[in-house]
Amino acid sequence: MDNLAKHLLQRLMRRIPASMLQSTLDKWGRLTAEKRKSLDFTQSKLTITQELVALCEESELTVKHITELEMIYVTENPNQGMWHTFQLLDPEDDAHSVELMQFKEQFKSHLSELKRNVSVKIKKHTDEAVWIRVAWGDGLSRPNHLKATYVVHYLQTPYVFVNALSSKNKPLLLQALTLSTKHQQIKAANLSGQKLTALRDLLMRQYQQVFPTKYPSPLPESDQSISKLRIEKVQAEASANRHRMAGETFGDGMLPALQSAFFQLETKFKDPTNEAMTQRDEPFICSVKFSSSNLLESLRHCASSGIASTPVTPLLSSIPLKGRNYFVITNNVPNA
């Protein structure tokens, strides 16, 4: 096992938290059962790493196997790093019939045509997602496995999620993706965040939607206890309306845990009490960032409790409706 493989393994061991170590190694399956049993997981991480390196050397594992382990770890724990979304546009006629084997071959061949010395690994996850790991090298050097790019794509959907892509390699990757999925264009979808699962659920609407209905609530119960009958909310109708509109905009139940939204404002300053600023002709450039542990949940609560006026302003409702969290707002064309 050469130095690169050892180094890679040590780096990887530092990334994997101790609690997930055993299950990840079991899934990997490259070490035989007895070797895995011989590892004592109650020791310090440093000791476990050293033992693991020794075991891997015995089994003569190479960089290829270590990258497998890394891929397993990242696939199971996708909510790290910064994911950016891209959208494929203008599908050709047979874009809908692209299936896995065809996509794999096409992608690998296109990417190796564009750049030599790239190492590509493609795997299909249980939930129909195709995970691609790309380690970039160039004509002179070997692929750099320490800074690999991860790509997640759901076949037959136009969305691609990318992690850790440098701007040098960006056009190459995007071109390979466009060609292998039989589309003609790809553009940035203005949605990025740390939690891949949240981005995916938001874009593909995998949360409970609320549709406008004529009779929003079932008939009230008739067997209320006497004491509860004496408590009455005077503004119940207004409050129920707010709840309904908030639910229709943002959804019901558990919402995807989007963590930030960024608004770049380039609009004219509007404040009747501040003459000096309003007189200027140039737009006032300001950026507003919302961050929260679950942004959509907080926005829904703002709307239903009356802090944000209902019907919800399109500035906020575009986040779930258009599936974006980066907006540039100018005077003429909002949400450009």
Added chain:
Amino acid sequence: MSLLKPFSKLPDLNTANILLVENEEQFQQNLANTLVEETAVTVNVRLAKSLPLPMENDESRPRIDLVVFIINLTSDKSFESAKASLKYLVPGYFLGKVCFMATNARHASVRTGCLDALRQLAVSLHCPLLFAEDQTPEGAASSARRLLTILKVASGLVPNTTALYLSNLTRCTMPPDIDQPSFD
């Protein structure tokens, strides 16, 4: 403008009606659940977020004997909303039928001057200012007990006492060292 009037409707026998106004709509539910458990008197509780109350309910609404404004001291919006609601009460209410209840007074994030401003408001309106602890059921129970005492007087169920007499005893006063800066 739909003003709330204290004596425009007939009272019911052995009944007291209380209106809890709170911008956050949190503590009022717990208070209401405790208040209706009172057995000696039939207590009707109405919960609102702010005044004015909608006109559609006006017919079915009973005569309100006591209006309680629940203000969360950590939130400016709470205080502003309560102040704006005061306009919708006829001045007759301020003769002992309005009470202020402040929650989270000991919280670290209370803005300096917020409590003083609330006190000034209560003093200028001659209303009592109560402090409540809203996180535990015991806190809700003790605030409910105090409110019930004032409520029974305000709805005329205690002989030889009226709300105006009681308010002279319970109304908020500024502490005498008003000219010196308060310790916070």
